[in-house]
Amino acid sequence: MRPTVHDIAESAGVSLATVDRVLNDRPGVRAVTRAKVEAAIAALGYVRDVAAANLAKGRVYPLVFIVPAGENPFMRALEAEIRRAGRHSAAERTRLSVVTVPVFDAAALAAAIDAAAVSDAAGIAAVAVDAPEVAAAIGRAREAGIPVVTLVSDLAASGRDHFVGVDNIAAGRTAGSLMGRFLGGRPGPVAVLAGSMRVRDHRDRLEGFLAAMAAMPVHRAVLPVLEGQDDPAVSQERIAGLLAAVPDLAGLYSLGAGNSGLVAALAGRSDICVIAHELTADTRAALEAGVIDAVLNQDAGHEVRSAVRVLRAKADGLPVIAAQERIRIDIFIRDNLPPAAEEEPHQGD
Amino acid sequence: MRPTVHDIAESAGVSLATVDRVLNDRPGVRAVTRAKVEAAIAALGYVRDVAAANLAKGRVYPLVFIVPAGENPFMRALEAEIRRAGRHSAAERTRLSVVTVPVFDAAALAAAIDAAAVSDAAGIAAVAVDAPEVAAAIGRAREAGIPVVTLVSDLAASGRDHFVGVDNIAAGRTAGSLMGRFLGGRPGPVAVLAGSMRVRDHRDRLEGFLAAMAAMPVHRAVLPVLEGQDDPAVSQERIAGLLAAVPDLAGLYSLGAGNSGLVAALAGRSDICVIAHELTADTRAALEAGVIDAVLNQDAGHEVRSAVRVLRAKADGLPVIAAQERIRIDIFIRDNLPPAAEEEPHQGD
């Protein structure tokens, strides 16, 4: 059997309580005693049984997730993953709650963060909006000792503890690279549809995309960015206009949401190379139909679980192994689509 | 607080032991009593605290992983992931051990399975070889009540409890589809390098690849399969011969291992579209250098953790949600490469 606290207590000639003080780095232990205990710990190769520790602590971690409201399918999937994680979070002694705020509404987001902070939240995860009042609210929460992570969209200036999401510049580069290879020597310009250039992740994706396109062996024109506000109707209108104006369009990169509108506007035009973000019902269907050629995805489930792990670690004052929490950029084409999500997918991976 | 066994015992008017019997579906409870308890469980919305349950059980699950020996980088990565999982398996009360057997050696594999079965193994995970004696050994283990899962390479005929690995036909299709799109209208035949056509996963990948190539709008010749025995030296020789014999080669699909030899033979020929399997140091470097264009990967860490979950579930007689345990086919190009693995990556996702 693995050594337990009893073993190290006996081996060090002290009591359980003292061992516990050393283990949890609490005061009230003489340096010599501490050294003895630490020696025993090292000698026996003790590793704490986290499950038992949590059981004994009895402490629960109320974590608040703040996500934008609205129809954005990815955000709804994210919310669903939070709720799912919440149901399975029993063992981790976390209690997850979701708060939705109007899209792009900095004031509402700031208010939600403040509200979470005054509640007994042990941690806050929020899809950030790039605005000073949001940064200020995050600052206040952290001032109050509550760890905060940004989710999907970052706000580095806020001093948040951690960002859970993908490297969006790399995502844009990946899109550009795939687009270039898929198009090969075929002529014609490519267009970009974004949600809003006021959002950080969209700016990053565009930057990466342009860089990758510029690095391609054959030059290809990239048309001015269209903004669809992540809204299907607006996006559809923009794309319809684009198709009418640019008959020889070769490719289209949709780096935001609102893809159902895009698909509707495209209406079977499978000659254009289309790359979009986030695997949702819309993009999956379009991929299967051959309207979209590739989808870049960030796994919402992974992100939620990562956020929970990070917040718990921060709440306990434990370190976070950044490399371990990196979120991957998944590439999906028609042939490697995972089976459609059913009842209760995922738990570990 | 969440309801506990005490709450449901009180609510149902029975003792803890009875509640436990119902929860764990053990005999010795009258139907009426059982019904009462189940009603209380449902009414209170009770969910068992697995961590506490495991703590109380004290039971450990010795799981044996059997993987091929040799230099195959993917297999070594798999072994590393098993050891890593072993170090973190404390909380899950599993004890992982690794046994290596000579590559493609059915007799040795069968013997290893038998040996694991006579030890006190609670479960066996093995990279299967397609041979009757292996199937027989798996049958014996299962006869002895020991759950068995096949890992990476399946052997459905053995009656194994579960297969942990990717859909290799889909993987081949993905490779073919990418190859076709990357090549576009460019002329020239494509070649396939396999390890051995006697292995199931290689046959599956080939099948998928051929199907995808055949489905492409432009016809493209696929040369007869080369077999490199998953060996770098043999592979290098085969590829060198290929390059000499087919000057207008357009693409190359490496569906097995031995990729370091392939890269050596290619020596900077970045004009050929190359797609390979498994992200290892070799393939990563070749991807970054532009020698390999895409790598299809199965995440060894995910596979190990899935195998552990499945074996534990089977050992406890619990159901396995298949959809939850599906292993994805990752596509990597130069631009979405994850950071190189460092010290202690992964834990959850």
Added chain:
DNA sequence: CTGTTAGCGCATTCAC
């Protein structure tokens, strides 16, 4: 068939 009791490994009062 059902109930009592004693831990699993750890954290935490409260004494000394």
Added chain:
DNA sequence: GTGAATGCGCTAACAG
């Protein structure tokens, strides 16, 4: 400064 005792939620003998 240090130790003894109690309990987290659950399981597993052992009684009845």
